[in-house]
Amino acid sequence: MLKTLHNRTRIQYFLGLAIGFFFGFLLQKGGVCHYDIIMQQLLLQDFTVVKIISTAIITGMVGVYAMRDAGWVCLHKKSGSLGATIPGPLIFGIGFAILGYCPGTSVGAVGHGALDALIGGVIGIMAGAGLYAALYPRLKERVLPFGSFGDKTLIDLVQARNPWFVIIPVAVFIAVFLGVLEIVGL
Amino acid sequence: MDIFQTLANHFVVSVWPPYIVGVGIGILCWLAFLLSNHPIGVSTAFAKSAGMIEEAVRGPEVRKKPYYQENPPTIDWGWMLVAGLFLGAYTAAWLSGDINWKWVPQMWEDTFGPSILLRLSAALFGGICVGFGARWGSGCTSGHGISGTLQLVLTSWIAVFCFFAGGVAVAFIMYRVI
Secondary structure, eight states, rough: OOHHHHOOOOHHHHHHHHHHHHHHHHHHHTTSHHHHHHHHHHSOOHHHHHHHHHHHHHHHHHHHHHHHHHSOOOOOOOOOOHHHHHHHHHHHHHHHHHSSSSHHHHHHHHHBBBBIIIIIIIIIIHHHHHHHHHHHHHHHHHTTTEEEEEBBBBBTTTTTTSSSHHHHHHHHHHHHHHHHHHHHHO | OHHHHHHHHHTTTTTTOOOHHHHHHHHHHHHHHHHOOOOSSHHHHHHHHHHHHHHHOOOOOGSSSHHHHHOOOSHHHHHHHHHHHHHHHHHHHHHOOOOOOOOSSHHHHHHHOOOOHHHHHHHHHHHHHHHHOOOOOOOOTIIIHHHIITTTTTHHHHHHHHHHHHHHHHHIIIIIOO
């Protein structure tokens, strides 16, 4: 691993900015910073958002696991539980439909002049995050740890001896799903 | 597809095929892991900004809150990522001449009318839910939806399912029932 590079704080700030720049550029070029495109996805009429996420998953997954096998990168897995991973994301989803942007695309939408993404999105999401910080002590003790499933991956779940026995079928499954979307004209 | 075509007519050069964009984002994930030892994620930066603003208003005791002790409100790699995201999205829109200052999105206006106040109130409420839910579930459409799922993390796949389950249900209520 590139440990020396990882420890260079200033270069890392620059790399964060640069990777973010291209991420924002691609989100805008993909059209997914537009309210109408995101809502059409949630209404299951336009699958641009799903197509971008799915292709990013296949590409990212194959590359990251190949680099991990080579010893170049390590994984950064998030732990979850029934008390954290069900209610939080459901509230997120409800807000996602009402706002019409997610955190990344709300920032990107401001870039093309969407002022509802600035007032509702950027300011609202900060307010919501601040509210969560205030309520965190109440959730921390009982709700968040309830029904913990740790940082298991799908590979651990099926106890595959070789991670590629899972990676390849997942990639194929997603590719077939995308193919079906194209065939039915979505 | 109508909306996409309408958009495409207006922004002919501005929309790239989704598969190209997806591969590009996947490659950025490689670079983030390789060069920075970080997964791409956006919502943590919002929590850090909220903490920094709260600290500026209420003073340093804000840092004593348990949440901010575990997640210090400072500028870090992820915060720079979001700053870059804005610059990149702005540049992309600027290059193709697509910057339109607008308070109410077209699709919203067609269903709920042109009231700016109504749109902003709804957007603010939705935004609060997004920020609150993202921190409760420790991630958003980037952190779980792309970085977590590509590592095949069970938590992230469940989170993404819930994002879309909640989102699709409310979108149908808003645009099909009301």
